[in-house]
Amino acid sequence: MSVPAASRRRRLFVGAATGALLLTAAVVGSRAVEHGSPPAGTEASPAPQRTLAPGPARDASSRRTLRLIAAGDVLVHPEVTEQARRDAARGGHPGGLDFAPMFAGVAPAVSGADLALCHLETPLADPAGPFSGYPSFNAPPQVLDGVRSAGFDGCSTASNHTLDQGADGVVRTIRALDAAGLGHTGSARSAAEAGTPRLYDVGGVRIAHLAYSLNFNGLSRPAGKEWLANLIDPPKILAAAHRARAAGADIVVLSLHWGTEYQHLPDADQQSWARQLISSPDVDLILGHHAHAVQPFQRFGDKWVVFGMGNEIARHAEPINDNREGVMARATFTEVAPGHWTVTRMEVLPTWTDLAPNLRLVDLAAALADPTTPADARRTYQVAYDRVLGYVRALGADQSVVPAGVPPRTRSR
Template sequence: MEAADLAICHLETPVAPPGGPYRGYPSFAVQPEILDALAGAGYDLCSTASNHSLDDGADGLARTLDVLDAARIAHSGTYRTETESVEPTIVDAGGVRVGHVAGTYALNGGGPPAGREWSVEVAAVPDVTGMLAAAARARAAGAQVVVASLHCCLEYDNDPTEAQVAAVRALLASPDVDLVLGHHAHVVQPYEQVAGEWAAYGLGNSIAEHATRGYPTEDSVMARFTFTRGAEGRFTVTRAEAVPLQIVVGGDDVTVRPADEANFDRVADVLARRGATAAGLDIVQG
């Protein structure tokens, strides 16, 4: 992780105050120490828009962003103020200005509180108008690359829904978006190249413990994309990689390790379902 010029995570849940009280499914408030661990692992930026963004109310949303700031992890998708909601998230990655936008298909328990609609970027998938506007603001503010993180649509299905595909294609059709990363399914979904640009529909879980219910929720994949500046000055993906991983739950420990042969083959099969390997995706051992 630390070797990456930019490492992006998705933070699904709001954090509780130090010492708790903590809550699990279905309405989360998790240990704030997680964010120090993310920083220590090498993450530079996290998307925060998910169906759980307001599980701990507006206070939990603001607390989460405060703790991310303290850990020096950039973020996008949720906002403490209306002014903050229209300020582009742009970070330096190896001397390149990278913008990031994020949105979620829905919120648990309905939308944001009245008068605070700006607090979470909710996309009425396949309509991603708000995310496209944010990407345009990032580009206008000087971003040389813009990455979009989309939290949607159907859990525990290895194949994206029609609405999910339409939303991803709408994002990639914009001149302001260069790459789409997806999550929410809690299982791995395919990569796809669309008109020369890449999307990873669903990366599975990273550090998580789930009741599997027969689904491969302990399969995961780390996405790696290499951007290169072309002769005309625009950056494009010149190498797309996927590293299959597996989550191992045992006793008090939850760890992530390179996928064993069975997990690797299962993940590789899913990743290739939409023509990604033929388009040049490298599926590599961790």
């Protein structure tokens, strides 16, 4: 059964989405599943494809192009939920939860893409809770209203916290994503669902999204039900990518929850997996999560590996620069030959999380370009922007990087 077509107007905010750092790439050529199958009518059938509009544009050479944007971890700590509670009260809905104001700062950039992907790190509770944070998350499903309001089309769900609430948590999370009209990949309610590639149709161009995690924080999947959540296993990933191609995917995007927390450089496993996976003709782009710190973007021929985007939204018990910084990756895919798409431009959009007076996600370049940004905030944002740029470049990812739409002193000369 297919998911109804998305009704959101794509490219609504294209003109405002200018605060990006440009990396130019040359074109080279059950109820719960543990109780068995759910009763009829209680779960959606696998829905492999969502249709988005309006679809690809064309470049100066009349080649079709599309833009994909991806973001870091949506990590719903209790403090994030409390901010949503305050925002709901401020908006005239006491007792409710409103996550949209937290995401509003990045909505122009996110909504301006043809396809926007998030990473939902935490399982979701019932709407009335109970809610919990680290180490065993059970987050409000209302967060998806914020995710959707920002313009995201779908999320990866494979993380070290996927099994925090067991199979029931996996089912609740997927139900909530379905109810919100968001695509999902990385966890499943059945073997059939797990084996059905997640495809997004962007104006006739089909993009597959796959997702896997390096571990589940010591928790194990039930024997015989490994399909509940995806674990990194390169041969299995490559087989899944090949199945996605066979299912008609023009582009295959792989999200990996990997790495060492709070390290800005990829560890040995990341580097090994990256080389093995990106070299496959069935994988076009790798997007990394988990470290809660920004990690480099690295180019492999005409492909890219984004090792780590840090946090999109979070509020750790001990806020530090690393866990307040993030980056969104915006890849322009071009059809360089009939049916063959490659990334011809990679842009990075640094982000920062303000903690006071309200918890807010900040598009740093947009804030720096805004003349009404207060001087003290501007200083903080500039330093954070420069740090993020350094992390992105740490492995030499295109040293001819040209920041676009940011203050002159940060431009390459």
